[in-house]
Amino acid sequence: MPSAMEIFRQTGPSHLTAVDWKNHHHRRAVAASLVEGAYKIERDRQQNLQGPEAHAPPWWEFFHFQLNHLLIDDVDHSIFGVIYESKLPASYFMQSELKAPRYVMAFRGTLTQHDTRTRDLKLDFQCISNRLHESSRFQLAMQSIQHMVSLAGAGNVWLAGHSLGSAIALQAGKSMIKMGFPLETYLFNPPFISAPTERIKEERVKHGIHIASSVVKAGLSHVVKSRHRSSDSKQDQDPFVVLSAWSPHLFLNQADHICNGYIGYFEERRKMDEIGAGRIERLAIKNSIESMLSGALGKETEPFNLLPSAIVTINLTPAPDFRHAHGTEQWWNPNFHFRSMVYQFTS
Known part of the structure; x- marks a missing residue:
C-alpha cells in the first residue's frame, strides 16, 4: 500500500515546496489543499485509517499547518470542518506586509458515502431552499468562527470551503462582516441557486x-x-x-x-x-x-x-x-x- 505522502505527491500540489503568501496562485492552492484535507480526514474516519495509514495529514503538514480543532456534526457525528493552525512562529504574523494566515477554517462539501450521505443531502436541500443558516451544522461553524476571531483577530483567520462547505463559509463570512469583521475567504465551486440560463448557448x-x-x-x-416602508424616519443601513x-x-x-x-x-x-x-x-x-x-x-x-x-x-x-x-x-x-x-x- 502506498504511503499517505506518496498519495499526496501523486494527486496534490507537491510542486509548491515554497509558499509565497503574497502570490494569489499560491494562496489559492494552499486553501484548496486544506479544504481537501477536511474531505480526507472524514474519509479516514469512515475507513478507520489512523497513524501512518491515514491519508489526510500530508494535505496540511506539507504547508506547515497542524490540527487545532475538528468540527463535528451533531447529527451524524461526521467531521465537516477543520481548524488548522500555522506552525510558523507568532512573530511572523506581526509583519503587516505578509499575507499568511495564522488559522484557516476549512469546510468540506457533500460526501456520498453511507455514513454521511443522508445528512449531507439534507443540508444540500436546505441550501437550495435558503435555510442553511437554520441548520445546527452552520450554527456550530459560526460559534467556532466567532471564537477563533475573538482569540486571534479577524486579520489572522481565513475561511475556505468547497461546494456545500463553501455555502457554509459564504454564509458565515456574510454574518461576520455584518459584525464588523471582514475575513479572507476562499469559496471553491460555491452553489448558486437559479434558473439554468448559463446552459443557453445563444x-x-x-x-x-x-x-x-x-x-x-x-x-x-x-x-x-414601498409596502413595508416604516413611518419612522430613521432607516436601517x-x-x-x-x-x-x-x-x-x-x-x-x-x-x-x-x-x-x-x-x-x-x-x-x-x-x-x-x-x-x-x-x-x-x-x-x-x-x-x-x-x-x-x-x-x-x-x-x-x-x-x-x-x-x-x-x-x-x-x-x-x-x-x-x-x-x-x-x-x-x-x-x-x-x-x-x-x-x-x-x-x-x-
Whole structure:
C-alpha cells in the first residue's frame, strides 16, 4: 500500500515546496489543499485509517499547518470542518506586509458515502431552499468562527470551503462582516441557486433573459419596499451596502452547473452598466424573486448566495466531465487557463 505522502505527491500540489503568501496562485492552492484535507480526514474516519495509514495529514503538514480543532456534526457525528493552525512562529504574523494566515477554517462539501450521505443531502436541500443558516451544522461553524476571531483577530483567520462547505463559509463570512469583521475567504465551486440560463448557448437570448429578470426584480423590489416602508424616519443601513466592503474569492468553472450561475450573475452586472441600465441592475442584484416574495410574507428576505462584491476566478480549461469541473483538484493545478475579474458594488 502506498504511503499517505506518496498519495499526496501523486494527486496534490507537491510542486509548491515554497509558499509565497503574497502570490494569489499560491494562496489559492494552499486553501484548496486544506479544504481537501477536511474531505480526507472524514474519509479516514469512515475507513478507520489512523497513524501512518491515514491519508489526510500530508494535505496540511506539507504547508506547515497542524490540527487545532475538528468540527463535528451533531447529527451524524461526521467531521465537516477543520481548524488548522500555522506552525510558523507568532512573530511572523506581526509583519503587516505578509499575507499568511495564522488559522484557516476549512469546510468540506457533500460526501456520498453511507455514513454521511443522508445528512449531507439534507443540508444540500436546505441550501437550495435558503435555510442553511437554520441548520445546527452552520450554527456550530459560526460559534467556532466567532471564537477563533475573538482569540486571534479577524486579520489572522481565513475561511475556505468547497461546494456545500463553501455555502457554509459564504454564509458565515456574510454574518461576520455584518459584525464588523471582514475575513479572507476562499469559496471553491460555491452553489448558486437559479434558473439554468448559463446552459443557453445563444448569447443574445441569454442576455435578454437576464435583462427581463432584472427589470422584474427591480420592480418587485420597489413595490415590496414601498409596502413595508416604516413611518419612522430613521432607516436601517442597507445590508447589501454593508456586505459590499467584503470581497471573498470565488473560484468557478464554466462547465459546473452548480456554481456557474455566479458567472452570469456578475457578467450581467457589467453588461447592464455598459448599456446604461446599471441602476436597474443594482436594485435587481440585491434580491431574488423568491426572497422578495418571502419578504412580502414577513419571512427571511436575504438570499444567501447573492453577493455585492467579489474577486472571481473562472477556470476556462475544458473539463472532461462534471466530476473534474466540480472537483477541488483543479484549483491547485499550476497550468490551468483562467480569467479573473474584480467586482465592486457601488450603491
